[in-house]
Amino acid sequence: MNIKDVARIANVSITTVSRVLNNKPEGISPEKRKYVLKIIEETEYRPNGLARGLVTKRTSTIGLMISDISNPFYPHIARGVEDAAETNNYNVVLCNTYWKPDRERHYISVLKEKGVDGIILAISNGKNIDYLNEIIDGTIPIVLFDEPTIRDDVYCVCVDNKKGGYMATNHLIEYGHQRIACLIGPNTTLTSEERLEGYKQALAEANIEYDPNIVMYGGYSEETGIKYMNQIIDEKINVTAVFAASDEIAIGVYKAIKSHGYRIPDDFSVTGFDDVSTRLIEPSLTEIVQPTYEMGQKAFELMFKLLNNVKPRKKTVIFEPDLIVRNSTRRINY
Amino acid sequence: MNIKDVARIANVSITTVSRVLNNKPEGISPEKRKYVLKIIEETEYRPNGLARGLVTKRTSTIGLMISDISNPFYPHIARGVEDAAETNNYNVVLCNTYWKPDRERHYISVLKEKGVDGIILAISNGKNIDYLNEIIDGTIPIVLFDEPTIRDDVYCVCVDNKKGGYMATNHLIEYGHQRIACLIGPNTTLTSEERLEGYKQALAEANIEYDPNIVMYGGYSEETGIKYMNQIIDEKINVTAVFAASDEIAIGVYKAIKSHGYRIPDDFSVTGFDDVSTRLIEPSLTEIVQPTYEMGQKAFELMFKLLNNVKPRKKTVIFEPDLIVRNSTRRINY
DNA sequence: CTGAAAGCGCTAACAT
DNA sequence: ATGTTAGCGCTTTCAG
Numbered sequence: 001m002n003i004k005d006v007a008r009i010a011n012v013s014i015t016t017v018s019r020v021l022n023n024k025p026e027g028i029s030p031e032k033r034k035y036v037l038k039i040i041e042e043t044e045y046r047p048n049g050l051a052r053g054l055v056t057k058r059t060s061t062i063g064l065m066i067s068d069i070s071n072p073f074y075p076h077i078a079r080g081v082e083d084a085a086e087t088n089n090y091n092v093v094l095c096n097t098y099w100k101p102d103r104e105r106h107y108i109s110v111l112k113e114k115g116v117d118g119i120i121l122a123i124s125n126g127k128n129i130d131y132l133n134e135i136i137d138g139t140i141p142i143v144l145f146d147e148p149t150i151r152d153d154v155y156c157v158c159v160d161n162k163k164g165g166y167m168a169t170n171h172l173i174e175y176g177h178q179r180i181a182c183l184i185g186p187n188t189t190l191t192s193e194e195r196l197e198g199y200k201q202a203l204a205e206a207n208i209e210y211d212p213n214i215v216m217y218g219g220y221s222e223e224t225g226i227k228y229m230n231q232i233i234d235e236k237i238n239v240t241a242v243f244a245a246s247d248e249i250a251i252g253v254y255k256a257i258k259s260h261g262y263r264i265p266d267d268f269s270v271t272g273f274d275d276v277s278t279r280l281i282e283p284s285l286t287e288i289v290q291p292t293y294e295m296g297q298k299a300f301e302l303m304f305k306l307l308n309n310v311k312p313r314k315k316t317v318i319f320e321p322d323l324i325v326r327n328s329t330r331r332i333n334y
Numbered sequence: 335m336n337i338k339d340v341a342r343i344a345n346v347s348i349t350t351v352s353r354v355l356n357n358k359p360e361g362i363s364p365e366k367r368k369y370v371l372k373i374i375e376e377t378e379y380r381p382n383g384l385a386r387g388l389v390t391k392r393t394s395t396i397g398l399m400i401s402d403i404s405n406p407f408y409p410h411i412a413r414g415v416e417d418a419a420e421t422n423n424y425n426v427v428l429c430n431t432y433w434k435p436d437r438e439r440h441y442i443s444v445l446k447e448k449g450v451d452g453i454i455l456a457i458s459n460g461k462n463i464d465y466l467n468e469i470i471d472g473t474i475p476i477v478l479f480d481e482p483t484i485r486d487d488v489y490c491v492c493v494d495n496k497k498g499g500y501m502a503t504n505h506l507i508e509y510g511h512q513r514i515a516c517l518i519g520p521n522t523t524l525t526s527e528e529r530l531e532g533y534k535q536a537l538a539e540a541n542i543e544y545d546p547n548i549v550m551y552g553g554y555s556e557e558t559g560i561k562y563m564n565q566i567i568d569e570k571i572n573v574t575a576v577f578a579a580s581d582e583i584a585i586g587v588y589k590a591i592k593s594h595g596y597r598i599p600d601d602f603s604v605t606g607f608d609d610v611s612t613r614l615i616e617p618s619l620t621e622i623v624q625p626t627y628e629m630g631q632k633a634f635e636l637m638f639k640l641l642n643n644v645k646p647r648k649k650t651v652i653f654e655p656d657l658i659v660r661n662s663t664r665r666i667n668y
Numbered sequence: 669c670t671g672a673a674a675g676c677g678c679t680a681a682c683a684t
Numbered sequence: 685a686t687g688t689t690a691g692c693g694c695t696t697t698c699a700g
Binding site for chain 3: 336337338348349352355356381382383384385386387388389390
Binding site: 059069075078092095110115251281 | 417426430612
């Protein structure tokens with residue numbers, strides 16, 4: 001069943017059918033429109049999206065490229081994006097890049113071939129300007145996600161990482177901690193860099209000397225937390241608190257502390273970042289929370305504006321992080 | 335840049351370009367092929383998937399319809415599907431149905447319009463034959479997921495739920511439990527029904543009388559676990575162990591038990607089902623594990639076979655569940 | 669208000 | 685081995 005069949009059955013031209021299909025106000029009498037609508041209903045005709053897309057250059061489909069949907073950070077984001085997309089009659093094709101630039105390149109190319117209208121992308125490396133320029137080359141609308149960017153002409157939604165780092169560190173300082181280890185993320189990401197900035201600022205404001213020896217870079221993973229926390233304990237590094245730059249790192253920190261027979265928060269205070277995978281951890285984790293679902297929605301909304309040529313007020317939407325104090329941090333007398 | 339441009343630049347017909355594009359072995363000399371390839375490379379030409387799909391009736395895209403990607407059960411599955419799809423040059427469009435039949439209908443219709451080659455679907459209600467027949471009407475290849483089905487001509491991948499229910503219950507019986515509450519899922523799903531079957535069978539084999547008073551239906555949610563476990567404790571229902579038919583239910587059970595000041599496994603033994611969101615729970619949860627990632631992969635592979643007209647040996651692929659004994663169950667003397 | 673016809677970019681049947 | 689041509693199912697311009 002195609003537009004031609006419907007036209008034949010309704011005794012009109014395909015143009016007329018197309019007009020009612022697309023709700024064009026002009027050029028068709030109310031009765032005729034109603035009649036055609038009836039035929040469409042009866043025949044259960046659905047227009048062919050490929051043919052339509054071929055001429056309109058629109059597919060009502062966007063790409064969502066993230067590192068890995070099984071990383072607990074992403075499902076809520078994906079749901080936010082998908083919900084907002086569905087509301088606006090868009091679909092989303094999901095791509096896992098595993099932080100590999102080659103996979104990012106590949107998917108972008110494939111998505112373009114398939115004619116997606118735009119791409120929401122959690123980019124692997126927002127610090128490398130050459131890579132950024134290669135990816136964002138103007139051939140397709142792109143909204144960056146999570147990882148901020150050094151190019152200020154790029155649409156982007158993320159959280160205020162610096163503020164988050166500041167809030168977490170400051171909380172620990174207010175609780176009397178002075179020796180605060182910083183288990184930061186990979187040194188290739190701006191996200192980590194910003195969180196570290198916040199950490200530094202909080203220290204500076206409290207006149208605590210910044211000690212690079214207790215700042216440790218690594219992946220946003222449990223292993224990172226285990227490795228460095230073990231090191232801190234084994235080498236008896238003077239530290240009373242740990243700012244973990246992600247939940248996964250914090251989980252690793254917990255494990256290392258517990259495996260040594262130490263207690264949280266009695267022996268070490270710990271803060272996390274993200275609030276996605278720690279619902280069941282004990283003691284409950286004090287951490288920086290970002291509104292992932294809303295950020296996903298916002299990313300789509302930004303994309304939607306782009307696609308409809310409405311200039312968003314701001315290219316970059318920055319969400320406020322929140323500090324949730326739970327039971328993994330305690331006051332100490334230094 | 336389209337096929338015409340490339341043909342012009344290479345001084346050949348568009349047919350020739352099409353032939354090299356699609357790796358057709360016949361009808362082109364090696365040198366010419368190489369030359370055209372070079373032009374394609376230089377011009378960075380990428381074929382238009384919409385135009386291609388319009389004629390081939392294939393898009394190398396499938397739909398993945400699940401209830402909710404933020405339910406921890408699905409991300410690994412989605413990753414399995416997407417990984418297998420990517421390996422075979424397919425893309426997947428993600429749809430959250432929230433278990434709503436209307437949304438399922440809607441998405442199926444939309445996906446068809448967009449020309450996806452097939453749909454992998456975790457259906458909301460595999461028990462309702464009319465609904466099933468409406469959804470699986472032969473107009474598009476469908477592979478059912480997770481929820482088994484009463485129609486045996488339908489392609490389907492799921493876990494042996496009955497066996498899982500049996501294994502969990504049997505484990506508790508072997509540990510000396512006789513009064514085992516069964517917090518089963520929604521009574522609309524075959525999944526629940528099968529898990530309950532397994533529970534019953536284990537009881538029967540051990541000559542323990544089946545007591546419907548301690549079998550409770552509810553959603554696969556934390557709330558269900560809390561509600562019924564509270565009830566069991568408050569009403570002093572004689573129960574020493576709980577078989578929770580999902581992790582979320584088990585989490586609720588934990589909370590209810592702890593909030594009353596009771597201990598696991600000292601006061602109650604608890605088993606879960608799924609192994610997806612309980613990594614951090616304490617004490618660690620004894621549970622039935624299903625290989626979600628592999629099941630996702632398998633679902634795509636089945637779909638891939640369907641799309642390439644190779645008859646899979648079996649329409650239904652049933653994965654074996656596994657019992658992982660951790661610290662939430664203990665032996666008792668009854 | 670309505671319709672004929674061109675064309676989106678590609679594949680495939682058919683010539684040569 | 686290569687090219688010509690007829691669609692795929694739709695939107696859109698233009699004519700009436």
